[in-house]
Amino acid sequence: MLQTMRDNSKGVVAGILVGLLVIIFALSGAEALFSSTNTSQTVLTINGQDITETEVTRAIEQQKQQLRSRFGDSVPEDFLSSENLREPAIENLVRRTLLTQAAQEAGMTVSDARLNSVITSIPAFQNLDGEFDPDRYQQSLRMLAYTPASYKRELTRDLTVNQLASGVSGTNFVTDAELQYLIELNNQTRDFSFVTFNAEKLMESIDVSEAEIEQYYQQNSERFTVPEKVAVEYIDLSVDELAANESVDEAELRTQYEENIEDFAPSVERHAAHILLEDPSDEKIAEVQAKLNSNADFAELAAEYSDDLGSKDSGGDLGVSGGDAFPEDFEEALAGLSVGEVSGPVTTDAGTHFIKLLEESGGEPTSFAEQKEQLAEQAKRTAAEARFIELLDQLEDLSYNAESLANVAEQLNVKVAQSELFARSGGNGISASPAVAKAAFSEEVLTHDNASEVIELAPDRVVVVKKIAHEPSFVKPLGEVSDQIATTLREEQAANLLAEKGKSLQSRLLEGADLAQLAETEALEVTSLEAVERGNMEQPRGVVEFAFSMAHPSADGVSVDGFGANGEYSVVVLSAVNVPQEDIPDTEKASVSQSLASLLGNADFASYQQYLEETADIER
Numbered sequence: 001m002l003q004t005m006r007d008n009s010k011g012v013v014a015g016i017l018v019g020l021l022v023i024i025f026a027l028s029g030a031e032a033l034f035s036s037t038n039t040s041q042t043v044l045t046i047n048g049q050d051i052t053e054t055e056v057t058r059a060i061e062q063q064k065q066q067l068r069s070r071f072g073d074s075v076p077e078d079f080l081s082s083e084n085l086r087e088p089a090i091e092n093l094v095r096r097t098l099l100t101q102a103a104q105e106a107g108m109t110v111s112d113a114r115l116n117s118v119i120t121s122i123p124a125f126q127n128l129d130g131e132f133d134p135d136r137y138q139q140s141l142r143m144l145a146y147t148p149a150s151y152k153r154e155l156t157r158d159l160t161v162n163q164l165a166s167g168v169s170g171t172n173f174v175t176d177a178e179l180q181y182l183i184e185l186n187n188q189t190r191d192f193s194f195v196t197f198n199a200e201k202l203m204e205s206i207d208v209s210e211a212e213i214e215q216y217y218q219q220n221s222e223r224f225t226v227p228e229k230v231a232v233e234y235i236d237l238s239v240d241e242l243a244a245n246e247s248v249d250e251a252e253l254r255t256q257y258e259e260n261i262e263d264f265a266p267s268v269e270r271h272a273a274h275i276l277l278e279d280p281s282d283e284k285i286a287e288v289q290a291k292l293n294s295n296a297d298f299a300e301l302a303a304e305y306s307d308d309l310g311s312k313d314s315g316g317d318l319g320v321s322g323g324d325a326f327p328e329d330f331e332e333a334l335a336g337l338s339v340g341e342v343s344g345p346v347t348t349d350a351g352t353h354f355i356k357l358l359e360e361s362g363g364e365p366t367s368f369a370e371q372k373e374q375l376a377e378q379a380k381r382t383a384a385e386a387r388f389i390e391l392l393d394q395l396e397d398l399s400y401n402a403e404s405l406a407n408v409a410e411q412l413n414v415k416v417a418q419s420e421l422f423a424r425s426g427g428n429g430i431s432a433s434p435a436v437a438k439a440a441f442s443e444e445v446l447t448h449d450n451a452s453e454v455i456e457l458a459p460d461r462v463v464v465v466k467k468i469a470h471e472p473s474f475v476k477p478l479g480e481v482s483d484q485i486a487t488t489l490r491e492e493q494a495a496n497l498l499a500e501k502g503k504s505l506q507s508r509l510l511e512g513a514d515l516a517q518l519a520e521t522e523a524l525e526v527t528s529l530e531a532v533e534r535g536n537m538e539q540p541r542g543v544v545e546f547a548f549s550m551a552h553p554s555a556d557g558v559s560v561d562g563f564g565a566n567g568e569y570s571v572v573v574l575s576a577v578n579v580p581q582e583d584i585p586d587t588e589k590a591s592v593s594q595s596l597a598s599l600l601g602n603a604d605f606a607s608y609q610q611y612l613e614e615t616a617d618i619e620r
Contacts, residue, residue, distance in 0.1 A: 044090065045619040046097045051090075057082075059089035098612040100157055103164040110159045115152060118159070119309065138310035142319065148310045149278055149350045168608050169601030174593045183592055184579050186534070191576040192547045193528040195519050196540075197501055199494035199567040206497075208489045216485050217478050224476040229421040230440050231469035233405045234430055235414060237391055239460035243377075243384035253375045254368055268323065271359035272334050273316035275301055276308040278351040285345050285352060292342055298356050307351065316356070330355065385460070392454070392462060399451040399464045408451075408464075421471060430465075433457060440465055491567070498569035502562045505571050509560045515573055531578060543570050550574045 042050040063085045119125060120132040124140055127133040141151050174182075217224070275298070277284060288305055292298070299315030306312035323331055330353060333346045337357035346353045391412055398408045409416035422431040424441050431437055439445060439452040451466040505518055519526045529539065536544050546563050550572065553559045559574040 043620070044094075045617075046094060047101055047617050049097060049101065051093055051097065055093060056086065056089055059093055060085045063089055063092075094613065094616075094618065095609060096161070098616055099161045099164060099609070102612060103157075103160040106164065106167075108160040108163045108167075110156050110163075115156060115159070116309070118155065119152075134310050134313045138314070138317075138319075141310060147350055148308045149276070152309075165605055169598070169605040172597050172601035172604055174596045174600070178596065179589060179593050182596055183584050183589065186592070187580045187584075188548075189531040189533055189578040190547055190574060191530045191578065192532065192572055192574045193515055193526055194543050194547075194570050194572045195505070195515065195522075195524040195526055196543075196571075197498045197522075197524070197569045199491070199498055202494040202497055203490045206490045206493050208486045208493075212489055213482050213485045214478065216489060217481065221475050224481050226471075226474055226476060227423040227425075228441075228473040229423050229471040230446060230467055231419050231421045232431075232436075232440050232445075232465040233416055233418045233468050234436075234463055234465040235395065235399070235405055235409050235412075235416055236430060237388065237395060237414060237462050237464075238458075239381070239384045239388045241415075242387050242391075243380040246380040246383045246387075248376050248379045248383075250372075253372060253379065256375060256379070268335075269320045269361050270323075270334050270357055271320050272318045272326070273298065273302065273356045273358055274308070274311070274318055275306045275316050275354040276311075276351050277305065277353075278307040280352050288354060289345065292354060298342060301354075317358070388460065395462070395464060396454050399454075399466075402451055402466070405451060405464065405466045418468060419465075421469060430463065433463075436463060436465060440467065446470065494567070495564060495569075498567075499564055502564065502569040502571050506560050506562050509558075509571070509573060540570075543572060546570070547572050547574055552577050 041053045043053050043056050044051050060082050064080050067080060119137070123130075125132055125137040127136065138148075141148060275288060277288070284305075288301060291301055302308075302312050302316030306316055308316070311317055318326075321331065321334065323335070325331075326334065327348045329346055330348055333343045333353075333355050334357060337343060337355065339357050339360055341357055343353075343355040346355055391414065394412055395408065398411060399405060402408050406416045417430070419429060419431045420427060422428075422437065422440075424437060426432050426434060426437040431440070433455075435455050435457065439455050442452065444450050445452050445465065445467050449467060451464055453464075455463045455465070457463055501522070505522070508518060509515060516526055518524075527539070532539065532544060532547070534544075534548055542563070542565055546561070550559050550561050553574055553576065560571070561574075562569060562571040564570075
């Protein structure tokens with residue numbers, strides 16, 4: 001939906017709008033146009049405020065949209081299931097609701113002038129000249145199923161929550177001592193030298209005996225265990241598959257078309273305009289009604305009186321409705337009008353409307369040729385669903401104690417297939433389904449050689465499986481894994497030898513030995529570095545990070561330490577920690593101070609959110 005809005009923005013980057021709308025959707029989702037009171041089942045209550053199933057569903061769908069938009073087809077459908085996303089959606093609703101309540105309790109609000117200023121400044125609502133365009137505003141809101149009134153309500157709530165967030169996170173500050181410490185830490189450099197032992201040469205000289213290999217094999221047999229596997233034959237019964245094999249008679253389709261020709265008439269579309277009075281007095285309603293009765297120009301009255309910012313400057317134009325774009329009372333009044341006629345006052349949740357019918361079209365049925373393909377698909381689907389129910393009953397009966405599912409498939413005139421061997425964790429194709437894998441390894445199928453019960457993969461798809469092959473779990477023979485074990489043992493011994501050599505070198509350095517002389521004895525290369533910055537990428541990152549984690553050198557010596565990783569062991573001699581002495585420019589200090597204050601402020605706001613959740617009265 002948001003991508004559609006971007007595509008319709010004619011090249012203008014609608015960043016501000018998208019950001020606001022994403023937050024608004026996170027708050028409550030898109031309301032239906034002129035939405036009526038929600039009477040859905042209450043899922044939870046937050047400090048006396050009900051959160052309905054409808055709101056949870058909206059939040060789930062929004063999460064799905066965001067994940068698909070961000071990751072595309074790479075997101076597994078199982079991950080996007082409503083069950084998987086339900087709890088995160090509810091937690092998000094809880095947080096947003098608590099923040100909204102806190103903002104309201106703090107008396108935070110947004111003036112109409114500020115609200116209109118934000119709306120008119122959003123690029124997606126502007127034309128190519130950068131001016132607010134009521135038509136683009138109205139079109140954008142329709143794509144998100146908002147009216148100007150409902151959008152303004154949600155935007156007001158969002159802006160007040162932003163006030164709250166700014167009030168909490170924006171009040172943090174950084175002391176001069178904290179700032180100085182951070183600057184010194186960030187700009188600190190270090191002088192150090194290091195040598196690195198490599199395991200590759202050591203491994204060439206390490207011999208592993210057959211006894212060692214045998215002992216490792218016996219003590220770590222689980223590493224060489226091949227899991228139990230099973231292969232199954234299966235009948236995959238689905239409405240889609242049955243429908244693909246159905247045939248239809250064109251004469252029957254034509255008869256169906258003629259008998260139900262009224263169903264193929266497109267719905268009547270009505271082009272509507274309105275004057276919206278959001279919270280009018282009786283005097284204001286009477287005033288507008290009187291001017292309409294005196295045949296005043298409707299478009300001029302809309303421009304003068306309507307509170308609908310998106311339509312007032314275009315004659316109150318709301319576009320076309322097929323009978324379901326507006327609330328029931330609005331649609332009933334619109335349907336009762338003749339073209340050019342204006343209704344009396346009509347009340348909805350958005351306010352009071354005076355409705356004008358501008359145009360009316362539709363009602364003529366489409367031809368048989370246009371409907372033929374759809375009729376054929378419907379007929380196939382209907383026949384397939386009936387056939388599916390019939391075959392399902394037979395499948396349950398015939399597969400019970402069946403010697404072979406091939407015989408069952410032949411009697412039902414459906415296909416039977418076979419899987420490859422797969423473990424309990426599943427495999428490819430049909431065995432990728434957790435339900436199928438679980439059934440295949442059930443006692444009934446695996447031990448008693450019976451067919452499984454009917455496994456429902458979807459409301460219109462079921463599977464029955466029966467074992468055709470079984471491989472028990474076994475440990476690979478020693479001969480097959482001895483080379484692997486020998487390599488592992490050499491690596492382990494080399495790592496131990498490296499650590500011993502490294503620690504021995506560290507001890508001699510701490511006793512006062514010279515690194516260059518020791519390195520020459522061990523045929524190692526010394527790398528000596530000065531004024532190395534924390535983010536240095538030219539030297540091995542592991543060594544740089546370790547050097548910056550080491551303790552400062554003593555006043556009359558050096559700091560020595562070592563670490564092993566990835567078949568190497570490095571010994572590092574830290575000789576100096578350099579703190580910049582020159583003054584940092586005020587602009588840099590201000591930037592660092594702002595960044596640190598923002599970081600601490602965000603932490604404060606996170607703590608505040610946690611406090612709201614811990615002290616809230618939440619009933620699920």
